[in-house]
Amino acid sequence: MADQTHSFIDTLLHHxxxxxxxxxxxxxxxxxxxxxxxxxxxxxxxxxxFTLIRVTDPDLRQKIAALTTHQYIAGPGTFYVFVVxxxxxxxxADNLHAATTCLTDWNAFLAGVFDATLAAQNMVAAxxxxxxxxxxxxxxxxxxxxMIDLLHLPRYTFPLLGLMVGVxxxxxxxxxxxxxxxAVGRNSYPQPADTPALWDTYNQAVHTYYADRSSQPxxxxxxxxxxxxxQGDPHHRGEIGRILxxxxxxxxxx
Numbered sequence: 001m002a003d004q005t006h007s008f009i010d011t012l013l014h015h016x017x018x019x020x021x022x023x024x025x026x027x028x029x030x031x032x033x034x035x036x037x038x039x040x041x042x043x044x045x046x047x048x049x050f051t052l053i054r055v056t057d058p059d060l061r062q063k064i065a066a067l068t069t070h071q072y073i074a075g076p077g078t079f080y081v082f083v084v085x086x087x088x089x090x091x092x093a094d095n096l097h098a099a100t101t102c103l104t105d106w107n108a109f110l111a112g113v114f115d116a117t118l119a120a121q122n123m124v125a126a127x128x129x130x131x132x133x134x135x136x137x138x139x140x141x142x143x144x145x146x147m148i149d150l151l152h153l154p155r156y157t158f159p160l161l162g163l164m165v166g167v168x169x170x171x172x173x174x175x176x177x178x179x180x181x182x183a184v185g186r187n188s189y190p191q192p193a194d195t196p197a198l199w200d201t202y203n204q205a206v207h208t209y210y211a212d213r214s215s216q217p218x219x220x221x222x223x224x225x226x227x228x229x230x231q232g233d234p235h236h237r238g239e240i241g242r243i244l245x246x247x248x249x250x251x252x253x254x
Contacts, residue, residue, distance in 0.1 A: 018133025021077035021166030037126040038119040050116035051085040068139035077166030084112035087156040116160045137162030142235035155248035176205040
């Protein structure tokens with residue numbers, strides 16, 4: 001039992017995103033198990049506020065690949081979309097002639113985000129523990145309205161993230177993580193006295209990682225990546241608030 005625990009933790013500690021998959025189908029029973037794992041994830045107030053969509057239609061996957069700018073979505077591997085879903089619960093409340101305001105406010109929307117995100121992470125952990133590879137696709141939010149239209153999502157839902165699962169065609173090295181002292185505080189926000197030195201060491205580690213990796217090496221470090229991300233093209237992400245309102249979520253700003 002101890003060896004199994006160590007093996008699972010070791011898998012989590014060496015997580016890498018896989019973007020190239022072998023043309024080998026994941027068995028249907030394995031996919032069903034992963035989907036069951038997602039469903040059995042802890043859920044806020046047991047409201048089960050997410051829906052999982054497995055996208056198998058080649059034309060639909062090609063359209064999503066174009067939207068995300070990641071062509072591998074149209075290739076080998078299984079592609080999922082995790083959807084924040086209050087539609088079921090709103091419908092149930094309506095059928096019982098109950099008020100639905102608390103199912104469409106900020107608290108309800110965030111609860112759906114938590115449910116979907118935790119379920120996705122559980123699926124990733126389960127998949128990687130069996131030797132499969134995964135990669136998250138936040139890029140489905142490049143055009144949320146198009147995703148809503150492509151997947152025929154009803155009101156009170158929102159596509160949160162995509163996930164590819166498959167047999168890895170490569171195994172990249174794990175990226176270096178922030179120093180523990182910068183990422184973990186005790187009783188307050190972490191502000192170690194040697195923060196500048198920690199940042200210097202970490203930036204050098206990230207620079208070395210990208211310079212030495214076999215696939216698409218580049219000259220960068222973490223600080224430069226943050227700056228580049230702050231100036232990146234948000235696509236249609238600036239419209240998310242308006243789209244959420246159109247989807248029925250009441251998220252007032254006070």
